[in-house]
Amino acid sequence: MPETQRPSQLLRNLNAKVASVPMILTAMFVFVGGTLWTVLYSFTDSKLLPRLHFVGLSQYDRLWSTARWIVSIENLAIYGVLSLVFSLVIGFVLAALLDQKIRFENVFRTIFLYPFALSFIVTGLVWQWILNPDFGVQHIIRGLGFSKFVFDPLYNQEIVIYGVLIAGLWQGTGLIMCLMLAGLRGIDEEIWKAARVDGIPMWKTYIFIIIPMMRPVFITTLVIIASGIVKLYDLIVAQTGGGPGISSEVPAKYVYDFMFRAQNLGQGFAASTMMLLAVAIVIIPWAYLEFGGKKRG
Amino acid sequence: MKLMTALLAASAFCGATIANATDLEVTHWWTSGGESAAVKEFAKAFDATGNHWVDGAIAGSGDTARPIMVSRITGGDPMGATQFNHGRQAEELVQAGLMRNLDDVAKAEHWADVINPKSLLEGCTYQGHIYCVPVNIHAWQWLWLSNAAFAKANLPVPANWEEFVADGPALRKAGIQPLALGQQSWQVTGLFNNLILALGGKDLYLKIFQDKDAKVAAGPDMAKIFKAADDARQLAQGSNVQDWNQATNMVITAKAAAQSMGDWAQGEFQVAKQVAGKDYTCLPGLGEPNPYITTGGDSIYFPKLSDPAKSAAQEVLAKVMLSPATQVAFNLKKGSMPVRGDVDLSTANDCMKKGLAILKAGNVIKSTDELISPDTTTQINDLMSQFFNDMSITPDDAQKKFAAIIGTAN
Structure with a gap:
C-alpha cells in the first residue's frame, strides 16, 4: 500500500473492515469453498471417503432415475407451496385479530408463539402421537361414538405430507404472527384514522393500504419461511422417518442418507448440488429485481 | 448434528x-x-x-x-x-x-x-x-410365532411359511395381526432376503447377491419370491410400529401372530421371561426343509x-x-x-x-452385508419399503426395479 496524501479508500472505516474479516473469511472458505468442493466431487464416484475419480454426469443420471428422489422433489414442492401460503395467511390473520386491541393480548400471543419454542424433533414426535390412529385424534373421536371415523394421515401414502404440513404450520405460524404483528404496530395510527374518515371498510384498508406498506416485513418473513422449507429434514425424521414406504421423503433427507448411510458421497453431493441449483434459480432473479438496478435510498 | x-x-x-x-x-x-x-x-x-x-x-x-x-x-x-x-x-x-x-x-x-x-x-x-x-x-432366517395367538384363533402353530400364509385370514378374523413388521426399511428388506433364501434356496440367493446376476433377478424363480413378498405385505398390513423390538413385543403379547426377524429378537423373549416351545415357537429358515443361515x-x-x-x-x-x-x-x-x-x-x-x-x-452362507455394498443395500431398502407400503406397485413392477438395482450393484 503506497503512502498517499489522501487517506486511501481501503483505510476508511478501518475498524469496521477489520471486524468483518472473520466473517468474510468464513463466507469465502466455508460457504463458497465448501460449495465448490461439493459440486466438484459430485462428478466423482466417491464412496465413504472423497476421492477424485471422475465419472462425468453418471451420479446425476442415477439421481434423476431414482423414484425416491422424484418423490422427494414432489413432496418438497407440495409442502413448500402450501406452507408458504398458509404460514403467511394464518400468520397475518392471527396478527390482524390480535391487533384489534383485544383483552389478554399477551396471553394469546404467548400461546400462539409457544410452539415455536419447541424444536422440530419434539414437534414431530408430539404430532406423531396426536395423529396415531391407535391413541390419537382418531381414537378419541371414535370414543365419542363415531366408530367409522378415519383420520390417519401418517399411515396413508396419499396424504402423509399434509400430516407433516399440519405439524410444520403449528410450529411455525406463531413466529410469523409475531413478525406480522410487529409490522402492523409499525403502521402509523394516522393512516387508520384517515381511512376511517374516508369510510373505507376495514378489510379493504388491510388489503390495499396496510399490506403494501408492510412490504419489508413480508420480505423478511418470506426469507424465513423459504429457508425453513428448503432445509426441511428433522420434522420428517421425527414424525414419519420418510414413511410409509418412501412417501414422505424430502431432498435433504436423501442427501443425508446417501452421504452417510449408503456411504455414497458422490450421490449425496449430486443431490445437494441439485438443491443448490433449485434455490439459486429462485433466489437469483428475485434478488436481482429486489436489490439490483435500484440505488439504495 | x-x-x-x-x-x-x-x-x-x-x-x-x-x-x-x-x-x-x-x-x-x-x-x-x-x-x-x-x-x-x-x-x-x-x-x-x-x-x-x-x-x-x-x-x-x-x-x-x-x-x-x-x-x-x-x-x-x-x-x-x-x-x-x-x-x-x-x-x-x-x-x-x-x-x-x-x-x-x-x-x-x-x-x-x-x-x-x-x-x-x-x-x-x-x-x-x-x-x-x-x-x-x-442369523436373520427366523420366524418367531406366538403360541398364544394361534391358540386364540383355534389354529395349530404352523410349521413353515406356507402354512403360516394359509392361516392369515383366520388370524385376521380372530382379531390378531398376522405378521408384525417394523416400518424401518432394513426390517422389510430383511424379511424379503429371508424369503429369497428360504423359498428360493441357496443357489438363487448367491446368484443374486454374490454374482449380481440381473437376468436371474428378473427371472421366474425371483417372480415366485416377489409373489411371496406380496403375501407378506398383505399379512403385514396394519402393523403400525417402527422399531423391531416393538414388533417383537406385539408377538410377545400375542397381539401379532408372527415376526420374521433375526435371532436378536430372542433376547426380547428372554427379557419377557417367555419359554421357547411353550410361549413361543421359532422356525429357522422359516421352517422350510434344509435350512441355511447367514x-x-x-x-x-x-x-x-x-x-x-x-x-x-x-x-x-x-x-x-x-x-x-x-x-x-x-x-x-x-x-x-x-x-x-x-x-x-x-x-x-x-x-x-x-x-x-x-x-x-x-449350512452357513454369507450375509448380504458381506456380499453387497451399503449403497446397494440402501437402494434395495428404498425399493422394498416402497413395495411393502404401496399396494398399487405390482410384484412385476417391483421385480423389474429390483433387477435394475442388481444389474448395477457393487
Whole structure:
C-alpha cells in the first residue's frame, strides 16, 4: 500500500473492515469453498471417503432415475407451496385479530408463539402421537361414538405430507404472527384514522393500504419461511422417518442418507448440488429485481 | 448434528478426567433390553482387567449410529473401539488406514484356530491383515410365532411359511395381526432376503447377491419370491410400529401372530421371561426343509490411536471379548451364537440349539452385508419399503426395479 496524501479508500472505516474479516473469511472458505468442493466431487464416484475419480454426469443420471428422489422433489414442492401460503395467511390473520386491541393480548400471543419454542424433533414426535390412529385424534373421536371415523394421515401414502404440513404450520405460524404483528404496530395510527374518515371498510384498508406498506416485513418473513422449507429434514425424521414406504421423503433427507448411510458421497453431493441449483434459480432473479438496478435510498 | 456435538463434547470431557486405569470408549447400537443386558457382560469382563469400559451406546438402530461413528473416525476423534456388522461397512476406513491391525493379538490368541466358521475371520481380513474381532453370529432366517395367538384363533402353530400364509385370514378374523413388521426399511428388506433364501434356496440367493446376476433377478424363480413378498405385505398390513423390538413385543403379547426377524429378537423373549416351545415357537429358515443361515453379526473394530496406554487397552479388550467365558455370557444374553466352536453352551435354550445345530452342519452362507455394498443395500431398502407400503406397485413392477438395482450393484 503506497503512502498517499489522501487517506486511501481501503483505510476508511478501518475498524469496521477489520471486524468483518472473520466473517468474510468464513463466507469465502466455508460457504463458497465448501460449495465448490461439493459440486466438484459430485462428478466423482466417491464412496465413504472423497476421492477424485471422475465419472462425468453418471451420479446425476442415477439421481434423476431414482423414484425416491422424484418423490422427494414432489413432496418438497407440495409442502413448500402450501406452507408458504398458509404460514403467511394464518400468520397475518392471527396478527390482524390480535391487533384489534383485544383483552389478554399477551396471553394469546404467548400461546400462539409457544410452539415455536419447541424444536422440530419434539414437534414431530408430539404430532406423531396426536395423529396415531391407535391413541390419537382418531381414537378419541371414535370414543365419542363415531366408530367409522378415519383420520390417519401418517399411515396413508396419499396424504402423509399434509400430516407433516399440519405439524410444520403449528410450529411455525406463531413466529410469523409475531413478525406480522410487529409490522402492523409499525403502521402509523394516522393512516387508520384517515381511512376511517374516508369510510373505507376495514378489510379493504388491510388489503390495499396496510399490506403494501408492510412490504419489508413480508420480505423478511418470506426469507424465513423459504429457508425453513428448503432445509426441511428433522420434522420428517421425527414424525414419519420418510414413511410409509418412501412417501414422505424430502431432498435433504436423501442427501443425508446417501452421504452417510449408503456411504455414497458422490450421490449425496449430486443431490445437494441439485438443491443448490433449485434455490439459486429462485433466489437469483428475485434478488436481482429486489436489490439490483435500484440505488439504495 | 446436535447429537454429534454432544458426543464430541462428552468424549472431550472423558479425555480430560482420565484416571489411572485406562478408559476406553466403545461405541455401539446395542440398546434394546436384551442387547444392553448383553453388552454389560462385555463391560464387566473388561472392567475386571483393571481398565474401564466407557459405554458409548447410540440409540436408534445401526443406520443412525454408523454415520456418527464414521464421522468421528474420519473427523479425527476416534473412539477406543466401535461396533460394525460383519462385512463391508468399514471397508473403506480400513483401506484409508484409519483402523489398526490386530495381527499380534490374533497370533497370540490363535484366532485362526478357534474362530468358527472360518468365513468370519476372512471377513475381518484385508490384504492379509486382521482388522476386527467378530463377537457373535446373528442369523436373520427366523420366524418367531406366538403360541398364544394361534391358540386364540383355534389354529395349530404352523410349521413353515406356507402354512403360516394359509392361516392369515383366520388370524385376521380372530382379531390378531398376522405378521408384525417394523416400518424401518432394513426390517422389510430383511424379511424379503429371508424369503429369497428360504423359498428360493441357496443357489438363487448367491446368484443374486454374490454374482449380481440381473437376468436371474428378473427371472421366474425371483417372480415366485416377489409373489411371496406380496403375501407378506398383505399379512403385514396394519402393523403400525417402527422399531423391531416393538414388533417383537406385539408377538410377545400375542397381539401379532408372527415376526420374521433375526435371532436378536430372542433376547426380547428372554427379557419377557417367555419359554421357547411353550410361549413361543421359532422356525429357522422359516421352517422350510434344509435350512441355511447367514453368518452376519457384529464385529468390533479398533481405530488407530496415538496414546500407547489406550492402544494397549485395545489389545486387552480384543482378547477379553473372545475369551470363552465372555463369549458364553454375552451370547446367551443377546440370543446370538458364539464365534468359537469350543465353548460350552449347554445352558442355551431350544431355539439357540436349533441354530447351533445348523451351524455345526455347516449350512452357513454369507450375509448380504458381506456380499453387497451399503449403497446397494440402501437402494434395495428404498425399493422394498416402497413395495411393502404401496399396494398399487405390482410384484412385476417391483421385480423389474429390483433387477435394475442388481444389474448395477457393487
